[in-house]
Amino acid sequence: MRRIVLACVAAGLAGTAAPIPAANAEPAFGGYSTEARSTPLKVEVYEPVVPIPTTPQAELDFAYTKVEAASGPTGAGVASWLWPGDSVGEGCKTFVEQLKLGETGLCKDGYPVQVNSRTPGEPSEQRDEPFPGALMRTSSDAEGVRSTVGWSNDCDVSSERDEGGDQPKLPGLPDGPPDPLSSLGAAITGKDRAAEEPGSGCAMPKELAAVVDFGGMVSTSRTETVGDTVQATATSKLSDVSILGGVITADSISVTSTTTTNGRRPTASGVSKVVGLELAGTPITVGRDGVQLADQKAKLPDLPPDPEKALAQMGVSLVLPKPERSARGDSGSAAFEGLQIVIDTRPLRSHLDDIPFDEVTRQIPEEELRRLVGAATQLSPKFVITAGNTAAEVLTVPKMELDLDLPAVDPSELNGAAAPPASGSSGTSGGVAGGDAGAAAPALDGGADAAGDAGGSEALAVQPASAGLPPLASIPGALMVGGLVMASGIGWWLQKIGGLVLGGAGSCAHGLETGVPDLRKA
Amino acid sequence: MSIPILEVMDLHAAYGRIEVLRGVDLTIPRGAVVALLGPNGAGKSTLLKVVSGQMRPTSGDIHMAGVAVEGASTDELARNGLCTIPEGRSVFPNLTVEENLKLVSYAGVPADKVLETAYRYFPRLDQRRHQLAGTMSGGEQQMLALSRALASDPALLMLDELSMGLAPLIVEELYDTVARIAETGVSILVVEQFARTALRVSDYAAVMTGGRVVATGEPDEINAKMSDVILGGAA
Numbered sequence: 001m002r003r004i005v006l007a008c009v010a011a012g013l014a015g016t017a018a019p020i021p022a023a024n025a026e027p028a029f030g031g032y033s034t035e036a037r038s039t040p041l042k043v044e045v046y047e048p049v050v051p052i053p054t055t056p057q058a059e060l061d062f063a064y065t066k067v068e069a070a071s072g073p074t075g076a077g078v079a080s081w082l083w084p085g086d087s088v089g090e091g092c093k094t095f096v097e098q099l100k101l102g103e104t105g106l107c108k109d110g111y112p113v114q115v116n117s118r119t120p121g122e123p124s125e126q127r128d129e130p131f132p133g134a135l136m137r138t139s140s141d142a143e144g145v146r147s148t149v150g151w152s153n154d155c156d157v158s159s160e161r162d163e164g165g166d167q168p169k170l171p172g173l174p175d176g177p178p179d180p181l182s183s184l185g186a187a188i189t190g191k192d193r194a195a196e197e198p199g200s201g202c203a204m205p206k207e208l209a210a211v212v213d214f215g216g217m218v219s220t221s222r223t224e225t226v227g228d229t230v231q232a233t234a235t236s237k238l239s240d241v242s243i244l245g246g247v248i249t250a251d252s253i254s255v256t257s258t259t260t261t262n263g264r265r266p267t268a269s270g271v272s273k274v275v276g277l278e279l280a281g282t283p284i285t286v287g288r289d290g291v292q293l294a295d296q297k298a299k300l301p302d303l304p305p306d307p308e309k310a311l312a313q314m315g316v317s318l319v320l321p322k323p324e325r326s327a328r329g330d331s332g333s334a335a336f337e338g339l340q341i342v343i344d345t346r347p348l349r350s351h352l353d354d355i356p357f358d359e360v361t362r363q364i365p366e367e368e369l370r371r372l373v374g375a376a377t378q379l380s381p382k383f384v385i386t387a388g389n390t391a392a393e394v395l396t397v398p399k400m401e402l403d404l405d406l407p408a409v410d411p412s413e414l415n416g417a418a419a420p421p422a423s424g425s426s427g428t429s430g431g432v433a434g435g436d437a438g439a440a441a442p443a444l445d446g447g448a449d450a451a452g453d454a455g456g457s458e459a460l461a462v463q464p465a466s467a468g469l470p471p472l473a474s475i476p477g478a479l480m481v482g483g484l485v486m487a488s489g490i491g492w493w494l495q496k497i498g499g500l501v502l503g504g505a506g507s508c509a510h511g512l513e514t515g516v517p518d519l520r521k522a
Numbered sequence: 523m524s525i526p527i528l529e530v531m532d533l534h535a536a537y538g539r540i541e542v543l544r545g546v547d548l549t550i551p552r553g554a555v556v557a558l559l560g561p562n563g564a565g566k567s568t569l570l571k572v573v574s575g576q577m578r579p580t581s582g583d584i585h586m587a588g589v590a591v592e593g594a595s596t597d598e599l600a601r602n603g604l605c606t607i608p609e610g611r612s613v614f615p616n617l618t619v620e621e622n623l624k625l626v627s628y629a630g631v632p633a634d635k636v637l638e639t640a641y642r643y644f645p646r647l648d649q650r651r652h653q654l655a656g657t658m659s660g661g662e663q664q665m666l667a668l669s670r671a672l673a674s675d676p677a678l679l680m681l682d683e684l685s686m687g688l689a690p691l692i693v694e695e696l697y698d699t700v701a702r703i704a705e706t707g708v709s710i711l712v713v714e715q716f717a718r719t720a721l722r723v724s725d726y727a728a729v730m731t732g733g734r735v736v737a738t739g740e741p742d743e744i745n746a747k748m749s750d751v752i753l754g755g756a757a
Contacts (some may be wrong), residue, residue: 517589519527522586522589
């Protein structure tokens, strides 16, 4: 399994390092914006009792990557092996201040467990290996933005660590052992796992692994412009998935969303593969008909024969989310997800109602503590675990066509000599609309030299024939003068009409037209 | 007989539910000086406000040069030759005499003509042309207000309490000027609480009390008829 995990990580990282071909073709669109994001494992906790003004009330995205790019080009990438959702990740500083933890310095410079890149600007590339087995990398340049996170849960160290030289420090993290996962575990459990169990810092905390665990994962998000095409791709790969302490397992889950467009035809595609899905060690399938045993003759050990009912007893349901695709007009979007596991603890919570919690909490002397414990006994959160979560979107706007009817310059009129043959370097014909103009225009670089020195200088002195006013004696001149006379007549007429309509609102020196007589004259 | 420049017929006006003018009838012949007399609270100043368009009548007719002008705006009336000098003079205290006068030029009268007219009627203003109006005496401020009115070439000039707060000698001087203005053909309505000086320069007089005109006639006739009680003991 370690080989599979390492292969996934290596493949993901190698993909990001591949050079992107330079764009030569002229795109059909005038501008674009694109976004891709991926997280192989997303855990959402819904508990309305918890006074957190977000929905879900808590979120953990493992191996989160996100890239954004737009014409300019501008772009930004984020990669985080543990992303607490956009509300906390983006507003980390505010969140910490609300918890009155501002003195700790956490989130002083933003959410600490992430690497960022942007273009234009710095850093254009950032990478980090916060603990053995976890890699975060992102880079941005004119051709595209790429973000990757690889995470092996068996603590294997990738060879990538030796290539990067000095690793950039994560923003906001104090100096010391760079082991945020251990710190997270210690914060949750109150114990320093790394100190107790040397070498266990890379693994999932036991408390979280009881709900969901995995062997390794790779998340890649990238946007790029290739030739006349903009492409956004998000990929999530996950191996050795174990949910609810191994009740539900899967060998691998792979999800990809891809959108492309050349400004004329957008495409949106994706693929979602779940391999080796088992319930209590028995192979199952999940489809439109719900959860079924792969082998109809097989039986679930110590569980009802219907796997869906067996799961329902535990408050668990398995769902294959319906992929969303859209490719219309100038835009395309795709959102594919792998397997979704919903764990509702309310059925379990109902069994606890027989316990007289109220009697117990009433014995607590401290009122604040009594209130907290009482509230905790009422919690029944719902967990939504999405294995494989990708989305990609591209949007273009049409190019503005300027219909300028500029005359093509005939070389024979410039220097009186025969035009040199077009050498094919039509790149010098910029600003002249139409393909014919490109062919007819002289190749000033080489052609002018062949025709003599005069060619180049005279060519620069040529002015467009449409500049300046036309001669008065000409037909355009007569039209212009006629137009001015007509405009003056219309203006005079409008002034009179305005005076009539407004009933004397115009200036009136003696007011005789307004109804009040001029006392000086009357 | 020519058409009077102002004719008010059965004019009523009220401040809310309090009726101040209760059927006023008044006529000002063209080129005449009419003194409108009466005790405090008789409705004299209200009548000027209604005639000059600052206040709407509740009923009645106002004719100027034979044309009904009820509802006409203040600026429209002013543009057509009606000029009012309100009680309290209303000069710009932080502007000099000359600047106060030049402001009239914005109504279309050349500044030179404004200054020439003002200094001709009141040579004292010429001496104080650079003095701030607020630092002058009450009489001088009243002269300035009259000068501004004259600069607008009025056909009907309405003066509200011209003598208020002024020394008797200054009042005499001002009314001498009023007489000179009247000689140029300007019709003048003088509203006064204290009648003696006003009657001296008037062609006609009317007495108001309780929101009505209770007596009209020649100045001597009015002076003989009206008791000291009605005229506040000043007649």
